[in-house]
Amino acid sequence: MSPKVAGGPRPIIIDTDPGQDDAIAILAALASPEIEVLGITAVAGNVPLELTARNSLILVELAGRPDVPVFAGCDRPLRRELVTAEHVHGKTGIDGADLPEPSTALQPQHAVDWMIETLRAAGDREVTICPVGPMTNVATVLETAPDTARHIREIVCMGGGFFGGGNTTPTAEFNVFVDPDAAQIVLHCGAPITMLPLDVTHKALMTAAWIDQLRALGSRTGEAAAGMLDFYERFDVDKYGMSGGPLHDPNVIAYLLRPDLYRGRLCNVEVETASSLTLGMTVVDWWNVTDRPPNCQFITEVDSDGFYELLLDLLARLP
Ligand code: RIB
Ligand code: CA
Numbered sequence: 001m002s003p004k005v006a007g008g009p010r011p012i013i014i015d016t017d018p019g020q021d022d023a024i025a026i027l028a029a030l031a032s033p034e035i036e037v038l039g040i041t042a043v044a045g046n047v048p049l050e051l052t053a054r055n056s057l058i059l060v061e062l063a064g065r066p067d068v069p070v071f072a073g074c075d076r077p078l079r080r081e082l083v084t085a086e087h088v089h090g091k092t093g094i095d096g097a098d099l100p101e102p103s104t105a106l107q108p109q110h111a112v113d114w115m116i117e118t119l120r121a122a123g124d125r126e127v128t129i130c131p132v133g134p135m136t137n138v139a140t141v142l143e144t145a146p147d148t149a150r151h152i153r154e155i156v157c158m159g160g161g162f163f164g165g166g167n168t169t170p171t172a173e174f175n176v177f178v179d180p181d182a183a184q185i186v187l188h189c190g191a192p193i194t195m196l197p198l199d200v201t202h203k204a205l206m207t208a209a210w211i212d213q214l215r216a217l218g219s220r221t222g223e224a225a226a227g228m229l230d231f232y233e234r235f236d237v238d239k240y241g242m243s244g245g246p247l248h249d250p251n252v253i254a255y256l257l258r259p260d261l262y263r264g265r266l267c268n269v270e271v272e273t274a275s276s277l278t279l280g281m282t283v284v285d286w287w288n289v290t291d292r293p294p295n296c297q298f299i300t301e302v303d304s305d306g307f308y309e310l311l312l313d314l315l316a317r318l319p
Helices: 020-031 049-061 111-121 134-142 145-152 174-180 180-187 210-215 220-240 248-257 304-315
Strands: 008-015 034-040 070-072 126-129 153-159 193-196 263-266 269-271 280-282 296-302
Touching: 008 020, 008 111, 020 034, 020 049, 020 304, 034 049, 034 111, 034 248, 049 070, 049 220, 070 111, 111 126, 111 134, 126 248, 134 145, 134 180, 145 153, 145 263, 153 248, 174 180, 180 269, 180 280, 193 210, 193 248, 193 280, 210 220, 210 304, 220 304, 248 263, 248 296, 248 304, 296 304
Parallel strands: 008 034, 008 126, 034 070, 126 153, 153 193, 193 296
Antiparallel strands: 263 296, 269 280
């Protein structure tokens, strides 16, 4: 287990659809002594649930943390067909790394049941939930057991996009597009919410030099991470003509550890759940022109150098 720090590490649940960028977020969280990962809950998203659950097991083993329990959750969105992203992440979801099949098993409990049990056993505002995929699991928890919301310290999620549009449709980011109904439920649960959207993740792009620094760590984690990211970044570089790919999900972990690297604004954020044209759009009342109550800290700025320095430091701590 990670060494304890004064005041104790922050207990979190990572809800995830690995995904190479999810992988880096999971590895970074497991590397930090300031974070206690209570468990990892897999959800269908980038690839089907069977693979996101398998990938989560592979990643806790890669980090040398098979003690962290992994649970399989929902295999499809609340009310829609599943949309996946193999064209971005490859057939396995974590293409680019040559990693063995997991030797540990999934926990037998459904992720939703475990999250409800864990939250109810916690104190008020104690547990931080970090959704970095479609929010189907978290929304199901909140719909099944609304009383759990008071045990949530904060929901810090990667999702959404406003000023810079979407990455899946002109107006929708993937995680919210896959399950817009779930995102809307989460945004109205009453717990404090911080959203790290494309508007911030697109401002911190990977460089080839940084990926080379990962490989130069000389560790199995560094080698696997560099392989995954070499594969993963090609899509965004080709699509956007960017100098490097955005590393979306690790921004959630970096925000937990170094919120000073980020800037945003408390706003009202709503999700379009009906229109076929703008389904999954996160509508951000940035200028407070409506009377809709603020419900989300919407992050738009990041210190990119600080972000990548932090990630490299964390990944360097893993085997
Ligand atoms: O839009 C980016 C998000 O969709 C990231 O979480 C990525 O892993 C995919 O799930
Ligand atoms: Ca993800």
